[in-house]
Amino acid sequence: MRNGSRNGSRNGSRNGWGNGEGGTTVVAILAVPRAYPLDVSIPAYVFGRHPGYRVFVCGDRDPAPALDADGMPSRVDVAADIRPTRSPAALEEADIVVVPGYEDLSVPVPEDQLTALRTAVERGARVLAVCTGVFALAAVGALNGRTATTYWRNIGQLRAGYPEVDVVENRLFVEDGAVITSAGAGSGIDACLHVVQTDFGTTAADGVAKDVVFPAARGPHEPQYTDAPTxxxxxxxxxxxxxxxxxxxxxxxxxxxxxxxxxxxxxxxxxxxxxxxxxxxxxxxxxxxxxxxxxxxxxxxxxxxxxxxxxxxxxxxxxxxxxxxxxxxxxxxxxxxx
The missing domain is CATH 1.10.10.60 (Homeodomain-like)
Incomplete structure (x- = not known):
C-alpha cells in the first residue's frame, strides 16, 4: 500500500478529521439509484451511534422507480426503505461522504450525483465506498493512482474497467489517503468503525461496536474470505x-x-x-x-x-x-x- 494510505490512517486526528473541535463531523450518505438498502443503513446506523457525527442521506427525494439495463424495474430500490432528505448538492456540507453499493453497474449513476461526488473529492472530503460504491468513485476519477478494493465478485470488473486503479483483492477495506474502499456490507461496518476509531479513539469505536452488536473493528489487512474452509x-x-x-x-x-x-x-x-x-x-x-x-x-x-x-x-x-x-x-x- 502506498504511503498515502498509511499516513491517512495514522494521522487523521492531527489533520483535524473529526476531532470533536469546532463542531460536529457531518456525514452525508449518497443514496445512488439502485443502492442496496443495507449499504445505506449501515453507515447511517454506525455513525449515528456516536454524538460526534451528524448524518443525513442525499439523493433524489422523489425518485422514479429504479430501472435496470433492460428498462425493467430493479429488484433493489433504495426508495423502498430509506428516503433521502437532502439533494445531492448537500454533499458540499459533508466532511465524510459515504457511497453505498448499488445494483446493475452497467447503468451509470446520474450525472448530477457524480458531479456532486467529484466536487466533494476535489475539495478534500473524506470518502468511504461500500461494496460496489467504489465504481462511482472510479467513474469520477477519485481512485486514479490509488489503491482500492471491492466485493470479491466485482474485483475483475473493477480491474478491467479502471486500469489506472491499483486494485487489491481479498481485503476487508483499503485506506489510501482520504479514500476508503470496502468489500461487502459486513466490511462496511469495519470501515465505518475504523473511521470512528481514527476520529475519536479506540474506546469510542469499541463502544459503537458494542451498540451495534459487532466485534471490535477488524484491521484492513484481514481477508474477505479464505480459499479453504477451516x-x-x-x-x-x-x-x-x-x-x-x-x-x-x-x-x-x-x-x-x-x-x-x-x-x-x-x-x-x-x-x-x-x-x-x-x-x-x-x-x-x-x-x-x-x-x-x-x-x-x-x-x-x-x-x-x-x-x-x-x-x-x-x-x-x-x-x-x-x-x-x-x-x-x-x-x-x-x-x-x-
Missing part, C-alpha cells in the same frame, strides 16, 4: 483471544503454536489465512490497540502502559507507537483521553 473447531479464535488476555506477557510463535496444539508451520499458514497477516505482525497490532485503550481510559504513566501492553521499555514503546499511530503516546492521550 476444519470445525480448528480455527485460531481461541488462540487469538489467549494472546489478547496475555498481551503484557512475552508472546512468540512457538507459544501460540503450543496453545493451539499445532506445528509452527501449520499455525503460521492458518494464521495468515484467518487474519491476513503473519502471527507476530498481528500481535504487534494487538499491542498497539491495547496501548491505545489504556491511554484513552487510564491515567497510567507511559512506562506502565508500555509494560501492560507488552512493549517492554518505555523507549521502545514510544518509538513503535509513533511509527504506527503517527504521534507520541502523550499526544495521543491528549487527543483522545477521556
Amino acid at each position: 476444519p470445525p473447531r480448528a480455527d485460531l479464535g481461541a488462540t487469538r483471544e489467549w494472546v489478547r488476555e496475555n498481551i503484557g506477557s512475552p508472546v512468540t510463535v512457538q507459544r501460540m503454536a503450543d496453545h493451539s496444539l499445532l506445528s509452527r508451520r501449520t499455525l503460521v499458514r492458518r494464521f495468515v489465512s484467518e487474519t491476513g497477516m503473519p502471527p507476530m505482525q498481528w500481535v504487534a497490532a494487538q499491542r498497539i490497540l491495547a496501548a491505545r485503550r489504556l491511554l484513552e481510559t487510564s491515567d497510567w504513566s507511559v512506562e506502565r502502559v508500555a509494560g501492560a501492553a507488552g512493549f517492554g521499555t518505555a523507549s521502545n514503546f514510544r518509538n513503535l507507537f509513533r511509527r504506527e499511530v503517527g504521534m507520541t503516546p502523550s499526544a495521543y492521550r491528549k487527543a483522545h483521553g477521556g
Whole structure:
C-alpha cells in the first residue's frame, strides 16, 4: 500500500478529521439509484451511534422507480426503505461522504450525483465506498493512482474497467489517503468503525461496536474470505483471544503454536489465512490497540502502559507507537483521553 494510505490512517486526528473541535463531523450518505438498502443503513446506523457525527442521506427525494439495463424495474430500490432528505448538492456540507453499493453497474449513476461526488473529492472530503460504491468513485476519477478494493465478485470488473486503479483483492477495506474502499456490507461496518476509531479513539469505536452488536473493528489487512474452509473447531479464535488476555506477557510463535496444539508451520499458514497477516505482525497490532485503550481510559504513566501492553521499555514503546499511530503516546492521550 502506498504511503498515502498509511499516513491517512495514522494521522487523521492531527489533520483535524473529526476531532470533536469546532463542531460536529457531518456525514452525508449518497443514496445512488439502485443502492442496496443495507449499504445505506449501515453507515447511517454506525455513525449515528456516536454524538460526534451528524448524518443525513442525499439523493433524489422523489425518485422514479429504479430501472435496470433492460428498462425493467430493479429488484433493489433504495426508495423502498430509506428516503433521502437532502439533494445531492448537500454533499458540499459533508466532511465524510459515504457511497453505498448499488445494483446493475452497467447503468451509470446520474450525472448530477457524480458531479456532486467529484466536487466533494476535489475539495478534500473524506470518502468511504461500500461494496460496489467504489465504481462511482472510479467513474469520477477519485481512485486514479490509488489503491482500492471491492466485493470479491466485482474485483475483475473493477480491474478491467479502471486500469489506472491499483486494485487489491481479498481485503476487508483499503485506506489510501482520504479514500476508503470496502468489500461487502459486513466490511462496511469495519470501515465505518475504523473511521470512528481514527476520529475519536479506540474506546469510542469499541463502544459503537458494542451498540451495534459487532466485534471490535477488524484491521484492513484481514481477508474477505479464505480459499479453504477451516476444519470445525480448528480455527485460531481461541488462540487469538489467549494472546489478547496475555498481551503484557512475552508472546512468540512457538507459544501460540503450543496453545493451539499445532506445528509452527501449520499455525503460521492458518494464521495468515484467518487474519491476513503473519502471527507476530498481528500481535504487534494487538499491542498497539491495547496501548491505545489504556491511554484513552487510564491515567497510567507511559512506562506502565508500555509494560501492560507488552512493549517492554518505555523507549521502545514510544518509538513503535509513533511509527504506527503517527504521534507520541502523550499526544495521543491528549487527543483522545477521556
